[in-house]
Amino acid sequence: MVLSIVLFLVLYMSYQMEAQQLKVGFYGNTCRVAESIVKEEVQKAFAKDEGIAPGLGCDASVLIDSTPNNAAEKDGPPNGFTLRGLEVIDNAKARLEAECRGVVSCADILAFAARDAVVITRGFGWDVPAGRRDGRVSHAEDTVDIPAPFFDLDQVTRAFTKKGLTQEDMVTLSGAHTIGRAHCSSFSNRLYNFSPKDTQDPSLSFLYAEQLKQQCPRGTQGSIDPDLVVSMNFSPDLMDHSYYADVLANRGLFTSDQALTTSSATAEQARLYALNGLIWQSDFAQAMVKLSQIEVLTGTAGEIRANCRVVNA
CATH class of the missing domain: 1.10.420.10 (Peroxidase, domain 2)
Known part of the structure; x- marks a missing residue:
């Protein structure tokens, strides 16, 4: 299902902060290779499986793995059987941590990947305002906000x-x-x-x-x-x-x-x-630009996750 966007392609975030703190070229001085690395990983994944593109594009909280004490968003309906391509984010994050440790958020990697997935399937691209930070909370019940396929x-x-x-x-x-x-x-x-x-x-x-x-x-x-x-x-x-x-x-x-x-x-x-x-x-x-600036964490809120699947200790 594509709207795992939402919709596909939908970038649902956990808390509301000022979107004005996001800006195009956010990593220009701190990690200039950020967007190019994400693009390369999306291209490599697409070369192996063209069906990977629709699965990219959601909030970074969906990357967090479930634990014995908490069912995370990725295991809530419909994510439990529709999410794909999370390994693309893992690979990009690993490379970025090697290049620019603790700088690029998982939320921004997802925003870049969503844009790159659209471009690689011959859609129009756009400049992605960046500067998001990662949330520390992920609950399966939060997926109730995702529009269901049976909605009128x-x-x-x-x-x-x-x-x-x-x-x-x-x-x-x-x-x-x-x-x-x-x-x-x-x-x-x-x-x-x-x-x-x-x-x-x-x-x-x-x-x-x-x-x-x-x-x-x-x-x-x-x-x-x-x-x-x-x-x-x-x-x-x-x-x-x-x-x-x-x-x-x-x-x-x-x-x-x-x-x-x-x-x-x-x-x-x-x-x-x-x-x-x-x-x-x-x-x-x-x-998509408008969507990506709704309810994001910026400034000193949240964290920059070292591993997109686990909140920092």
């Missing part, structure tokens, strides 16, 4: 506005679902058990539903293999605007995707993006 338009809009983002930002950032793959279990209710009235979601294209049933068949007991995945669309490794054409043709994979057609405002924005991918790419880059 009001629910997914509220999830974004709760973080200071507009409905327009939500429509723009939802386009991240043009890349990546999703577990069948995240949308199977639309195919087999939608409502007492309709076995299949009537807002889903019949031909698309038949295709998905072939890819996500039910077993003898009516269950679906939890390991089965499908592509988000026909170009799962390309950051393009085809997502919006799919939604308008009733081929949105998640309920939350198809929900964009349920209001005139969101449908009109989707139509604009379907017609002009350059507008969407530009808006997406701007939305």
Whole structure:
């Protein structure tokens, strides 16, 4: 699932500080190689597995491992079975600690990696304001703020506005679902058990539903293999605007995707993006900058983790 962003691509942070303390080129005097090292690690990982890109882009608190006394965010729903690519962050952090010990935060590494993952899949890049610090708290229950694939338009809009983002930002950032793959279990209710009235979601294209049933068949007991995945669309490794054409043709994979057609405002924005991918790419880059400056730790708050998986002693 891509919105592990969120959404994909969504950079959920733990506390609110002043985003003005973030700035482009933050490591210019303290670790000039910071962004280039992260970019190299993303490129190496992508060369091995093109599906790695959608998994990059979330708050550094999700990197912390669970302990016997605490279930961390990475083990909360849906992260427990959707997060990928964390080894990319580990590798970048190890190199940066060797070059600039105790300087570059895991949160900034993730922000750089999210940008680099978009660029490597042929999306627009952007300058990343940096200076984030790492939180020391990670609880599985905190993942309840991540928009669920079964959300309707009001629910997914509220999830974004709760973080200071507009409905327009939500429509723009939802386009991240043009890349990546999703577990069948995240949308199977639309195919087999939608409502007492309709076995299949009537807002889903019949031909698309038949295709998905072939890819996500039910077993003898009516269950679906939890390991089965499908592509988000026909170009799962390309950051393009085809997502919006799919939604308008009733081929949105998640309920939350198809929900964009349920209001005139969101449908009109989707139509604009379907017609002009350059507008969407530009808006997406701007939305990601806005997103990356919400509720971050800066200044003397938090810490610079030595190991992204463990808080400092």
